[in-house]
Amino acid sequence: MMSTISVKSNAQAAVKKNVIPVIDCDVHPNPRSYEDLNPYLSDYWRDFLTDCKWKGVFPGIPIMAIVANAGHRMDSIPPEGGLGCSSVSFFKEQVTDRYNYANAILFPDSTFMLSASPQHEMATAVASAYNDWQIEHWLSKDSSFRGSVVIASQDPVEAAREIDRVGSHPQMVQVGLSIHSPYGGWGDKRYHPIWEAAVRNGLVCTFHVSVPGGLFRPGPVLGNYYPEGQTNNGLTYQAQINSIIFGGVLEKYQELRMVFVEGGFAWLPNLMYTMDTHWRNLRREVPWVKRPPSQQVREHMWFGTQPFIEPERHEDEEHVLQIIKMIGTNKILFASDYPHWEFDAPHVALAKLPKDIREQILYKNAMELFGLPDPMKSENN
Amino acid sequence: MMSTISVKSNAQAAVKKNVIPVIDCDVHPNPRSYEDLNPYLSDYWRDFLTDCKWKGVFPGIPIMAIVANAGHRMDSIPPEGGLGCSSVSFFKEQVTDRYNYANAILFPDSTFMLSASPQHEMATAVASAYNDWQIEHWLSKDSSFRGSVVIASQDPVEAAREIDRVGSHPQMVQVGLSIHSPYGGWGDKRYHPIWEAAVRNGLVCTFHVSVPGGLFRPGPVLGNYYPEGQTNNGLTYQAQINSIIFGGVLEKYQELRMVFVEGGFAWLPNLMYTMDTHWRNLRREVPWVKRPPSQQVREHMWFGTQPFIEPERHEDEEHVLQIIKMIGTNKILFASDYPHWEFDAPHVALAKLPKDIREQILYKNAMELFGLPDPMKSENN
Numbered sequence: 001m002m003s004t005i006s007v008k009s010n011a012q013a014a015v016k017k018n019v020i021p022v023i024d025c026d027v028h029p030n031p032r033s034y035e036d037l038n039p040y041l042s043d044y045w046r047d048f049l050t051d052c053k054w055k056g057v058f059p060g061i062p063i064m065a066i067v068a069n070a071g072h073r074m075d076s077i078p079p080e081g082g083l084g085c086s087s088v089s090f091f092k093e094q095v096t097d098r099y100n101y102a103n104a105i106l107f108p109d110s111t112f113m114l115s116a117s118p119q120h121e122m123a124t125a126v127a128s129a130y131n132d133w134q135i136e137h138w139l140s141k142d143s144s145f146r147g148s149v150v151i152a153s154q155d156p157v158e159a160a161r162e163i164d165r166v167g168s169h170p171q172m173v174q175v176g177l178s179i180h181s182p183y184g185g186w187g188d189k190r191y192h193p194i195w196e197a198a199v200r201n202g203l204v205c206t207f208h209v210s211v212p213g214g215l216f217r218p219g220p221v222l223g224n225y226y227p228e229g230q231t232n233n234g235l236t237y238q239a240q241i242n243s244i245i246f247g248g249v250l251e252k253y254q255e256l257r258m259v260f261v262e263g264g265f266a267w268l269p270n271l272m273y274t275m276d277t278h279w280r281n282l283r284r285e286v287p288w289v290k291r292p293p294s295q296q297v298r299e300h301m302w303f304g305t306q307p308f309i310e311p312e313r314h315e316d317e318e319h320v321l322q323i324i325k326m327i328g329t330n331k332i333l334f335a336s337d338y339p340h341w342e343f344d345a346p347h348v349a350l351a352k353l354p355k356d357i358r359e360q361i362l363y364k365n366a367m368e369l370f371g372l373p374d375p376m377k378s379e380n381n
Numbered sequence: 382m383m384s385t386i387s388v389k390s391n392a393q394a395a396v397k398k399n400v401i402p403v404i405d406c407d408v409h410p411n412p413r414s415y416e417d418l419n420p421y422l423s424d425y426w427r428d429f430l431t432d433c434k435w436k437g438v439f440p441g442i443p444i445m446a447i448v449a450n451a452g453h454r455m456d457s458i459p460p461e462g463g464l465g466c467s468s469v470s471f472f473k474e475q476v477t478d479r480y481n482y483a484n485a486i487l488f489p490d491s492t493f494m495l496s497a498s499p500q501h502e503m504a505t506a507v508a509s510a511y512n513d514w515q516i517e518h519w520l521s522k523d524s525s526f527r528g529s530v531v532i533a534s535q536d537p538v539e540a541a542r543e544i545d546r547v548g549s550h551p552q553m554v555q556v557g558l559s560i561h562s563p564y565g566g567w568g569d570k571r572y573h574p575i576w577e578a579a580v581r582n583g584l585v586c587t588f589h590v591s592v593p594g595g596l597f598r599p600g601p602v603l604g605n606y607y608p609e610g611q612t613n614n615g616l617t618y619q620a621q622i623n624s625i626i627f628g629g630v631l632e633k634y635q636e637l638r639m640v641f642v643e644g645g646f647a648w649l650p651n652l653m654y655t656m657d658t659h660w661r662n663l664r665r666e667v668p669w670v671k672r673p674p675s676q677q678v679r680e681h682m683w684f685g686t687q688p689f690i691e692p693e694r695h696e697d698e699e700h701v702l703q704i705i706k707m708i709g710t711n712k713i714l715f716a717s718d719y720p721h722w723e724f725d726a727p728h729v730a731l732a733k734l735p736k737d738i739r740e741q742i743l744y745k746n747a748m749e750l751f752g753l754p755d756p757m758k759s760e761n762n
Contacts, residue, residue: 185602187609212601219601220593221566221620226666227659228568228627234655235616239602246609264655269700270647273690274615278608280691281723285607292693309654310661312673319650319707326700342662 020359021102021375022346023366025304026208026261026335028109029091029138032082036137040129045122057110057126076339084339085109088141095338096144099346102363102375105173107148107208108134109339112178115153116214123152124162131166139171146370148176148206154183154215156190160197167201173370174204179236179263180216186240187247195253204369207240209233209262230307237263238271241297245275248288250296257369261304261335262342269326272297298328302369304335305361307342308349317352329357333366401740402483402756403727404747406685407589407642407716409490410472410519413463417518421510426503438491438507457720465720466490469522476719477525480727483744483756486554488529488589489515490720493559496534497595504533505543512547520552527751529557529587535564535596537571541578548582554751555585560617560644561597567621568628576634585750588621590614590643611688618644619652622678626656629669631677638750642685642716643723650707653678679709683750685716686742688723689730698733710738714747 015021031037034056038046072084076094085091096104108130114123130150139147149167151159163175175198183190186207198205212218219236223229237260250256275293283289291299311317324332334350336343350358367374396402412418415437419427453465457475466472477485489511495504511531520528530548532540544556556579564571567588579586593599600617604610618641631637656674664670672680692698705713715731717724731739748755 180601185605187605217601219620220561220598220617221624223620223624223627224566224568225627225663227656227663228623228667230659230663231623231627231652231655232620234651235619236601239600239604239613239616242604242609242612243602246604246606246612264651266651266654267648269704270615270645270651270690271612273647273692273697273700274612274645274688275608276693277688277691278611280693282606282608282611286609294693294697307655307658309651310658311654312657312661312675316654316675316707319654322703322707323650326697326703 015102015375016100017376019100020347021100021363022334023103023105023363023370023372024101024336024338024346025105025206025259025333025366026306026337027091027095027104027106028085028337028339029106029134030083030086030109031133031137032086037126037129037133040132041125045125048122049126057113071341072339073341073343083109088138091338092142095336101144103144103146103366103372105146105148105366105370106134106138107176107206108150111150112176112208112210114150115178115182116180116210116216117152117154118215120152120154120158124155124158127152128162128165131162135166135169139169143171145171146173146372147171148174149203150176151194153177153181153191153194156193160193163194163197163201163203167197167203172203174206174259177205177207178210178216179207179233179240179260180210180212181240182215185243185247187243187245187249189247192252195249195256199253199255204257204259206259206261207237207263233262234264234267238267241271241301242275245293245296246286246289248286250300251288251290256300257302258300259302259304259333259369261333262306262337263304264307264309265303265305265327265332266309266323268297268303269323298331302331302333302365303327304333305349306335306337306344308344321353321357324353324357329360330365332361333369334362396483396756397481398757400481401728402481402744403715404484404486404744404751404753405482405717405719405727406486406587406640406714406747407687407718408472408476408485408487409466409718409720410487410515411464411467411490412514412518413467418507418510418514421513422506426506429503430507438494452722453720454722454724464490469519472719473523476717482525484525484527484747484753486527486529486747486751487515487519488557488587489531492531493557493589493591495531496559496563497561497591497597498533498535499596501533501535501539505536505539508533509543509546512543516547516550520550524552526552527554527753528552529555530584531557532575534558534562534572534575537574541574544575544578544582544584548578548584553582553584555587555640558586558588559591559597560588560614560621560641561591561593562621563596566624566628568624568626568630570628573633576630576637580634580636585638585640587640587642588618588644614643615645615648619648622652622682623656626674626677627667627670629667631681632669632671637681638683639681640683640685640714640750642714643687643718644685645688645690646684646686646708646713647690647704649678649684650704679712683712683714683746684708685714686730687716687718687725689725702734702738705734705738710741711746713742714750715743
């Protein structure tokens with residue numbers, strides 16, 4: 001189905017040249033309700049999900065009582081009702097126009113939780129429905145939007161088939177994954193079909209924060225409190241990058257590029273140098289790891305800003321810039337997490353950084369990684 | 382039993398004033414064989430362990446084939462045989478005299494694994510035997526040695542009783558714990574009796590790296606390879622500090638001081654600032670946490686050097702000093718891990734740091750924390 005919206009109305013064309021444009025790498029559209037997915041499901045799965053009163057993919061509710069409105073910004077509900085971020089026009093009014101967006105990279109809300117389900121056939125069917133819904137209701141409505149191929153990674157062969165089915169859509173730029181893996185770590189051989197399909201379709205692999213439960217295991221301690229659990233999110237990222245590096249994934253798939261959003265980034269210097277130390281001492285045990293781990297991180301991985309570290313003491317603020325420079329100013333991508341409550345307004349979150357680094361983080365790094373047009377040179381302006 | 386060794390022979394008296402002295406916060410003595418513990422066990426437990434051919438506390442073997450000699454330096458076996466670091470005189474010859482030690486803080490090898498055992502009565506009995514053995518065979522042999530109260534933390538009430546039994550020994554300076562907790566996180570209320578006993582006896586609580594298995598749970602990914610597992614060790618430290626802070630332990634026990642050895646330290650800036658961020662946003666959920674998390678870390682916690690981060694690229698070496706300064710040069714303690722293979726020779730590991738910071742890390746910080754005499758002003762010299 002073709003979009004009926006003209007080029008003039010898309011966010012990219014509206015970019016103001018006197019304000020730094022934004023490429024947001026973490027936006028979570030929702031259907032108005034889960035019934036919107038029905039047209040994209042087979043009769044079998046539509047009846048099955050309807051009969052069992054499926055509650056959708058939103059995570060966490062059964063485990064903990066978390067912040068108000070199940071984590072959605074109260075004001076992200078469109079005037080006509082429905083879930084947060086379930087209206088293209090309201091999203092553009094509330095976010096893309098207000099903050100001078102060039103592009104928004106969409107990752108349908110909480111679909112990374114599909115990979116936690118032991119019902120892998122159901123998860124595979126729902127992932128596929130989400131992709132068709134995403135293309136018809138979002139990507140085709142605005143040419144500045146970019147999409148994520150939703151997959152059920154507990155069946156890597158089916159996941160690869162889904163990547164091949166929709167990954168060639170011109171607005172699809174990444175495969176959307178959970179930072180938790182359903183079995184073993186992301187470095188395990190079982191996931192190779194996913195990386196192969198991503199490389200074959202020229203897609204980045206993007207890992208998003210998720211919640212333990214189902215097939216996803218918690219860390220060494222299951223946090224008792226929400227701020228404790230939020231702080232623990234970064235641990236899973238560290239363990240998975242460690243698994244990917246020592247599993248040899250990036251030696252086998254040298255074209256693979258990975259993005260890690262909503263798990264922070266300030267743990268990266270320690271992780272790189274600790275992996276380097278142990279690799280030097282113990283490389284006899286992993287002879288397939290040829291390049292130093294830190295080099296592999298620098299060549300293959302990018303990181304979202306969310307959550308941004310904010311030291312409590314004024315005298316510690318310089319540490320933020322020091323840490324960003326250790327990682328590389330070209331490795332960090334702006335990620336708002338809209339419509340979730342942690343939303344970072346782009347020009348507020350990075351206000352204390354120098355302008356050249358803000359430009360890199362707000363749009364230049366993502367523009368280069370995803371091959372997007374330069375919003376400052378757009379022909380539409 | 383009183384020591385028969387004169388004051389003149391202790392390591393402290395032998396400190397050379399022209400070389401920076403060393404206080405080593407991580408030395409692991411072993412019995413020559415586990416039968417050495419028999420005199421300190423009741424008839425019941427001696428017969429029980431003998432009959433079931435108990436293999437001792439050394440961890441890891443059933444889970445992974447790790448480095449040569451089960452992780453002990455090959456040259457740490459005394460000439461007369463036995464386990465690594467099982468002879469006081471050989472330890473002094475190989476380590477304390479050679480590296481100009483003022484003090485060695487002992488933590489009987491792998492006894493932190495006792496807390497992983499579901500047989501908590503057995504673990505409690507063995508912990509107690511280790512303490513009596515440690516006092517008789519090590520502490521009483523050299524007045525420069527300091528000891529750790531070994532406990533079985535899966536029974537916190539019995540553990541507190543053991544701390545009260547031997548914690549007042551003049552050379553006991555800390556309670557020895559595993560970074561893995563047997564149930565829940567270290568922030569759980571169940572462990573309050575341990576912290577109370579530590580404060581009551583004026584002891585630091587020191588957490589040492591351990592191995593998942595038994596009651597200890599692994600992280601979100603159980604690493605497939607040894608360098609991957611070594612890198613994952615730091616994740617458990619981060620999760621446990623997070624649990625301690627948000628559980629309110631340091632608000633309730635304001636005199637408590639904690640040391641974290643063999644889990645690294647370079648992840649700390651990220652952890653402090655991430656906890657601060659989430660505490661500011663979500664403190665309604667943890668009203669008992671009054672002080673910012675980073676302030677609690679700075680007031681209550683110290684960190685061992687082992688493993689020291691070693692960046693692969695020459696141009697990244699300045700990051701090590703930057704990170705140490707973020708944490709505070711007064712918070713890091715030298716830890717060799719003798720007789721384990723990761724042993725860091727004190728003057729090599731820190732060679733690239735400025736002299737004033739090397740002095741802080743090699744002895745001054747530990748001297749202040751543990752209330753040890755200043756080796757440069759020793760009356761014996």
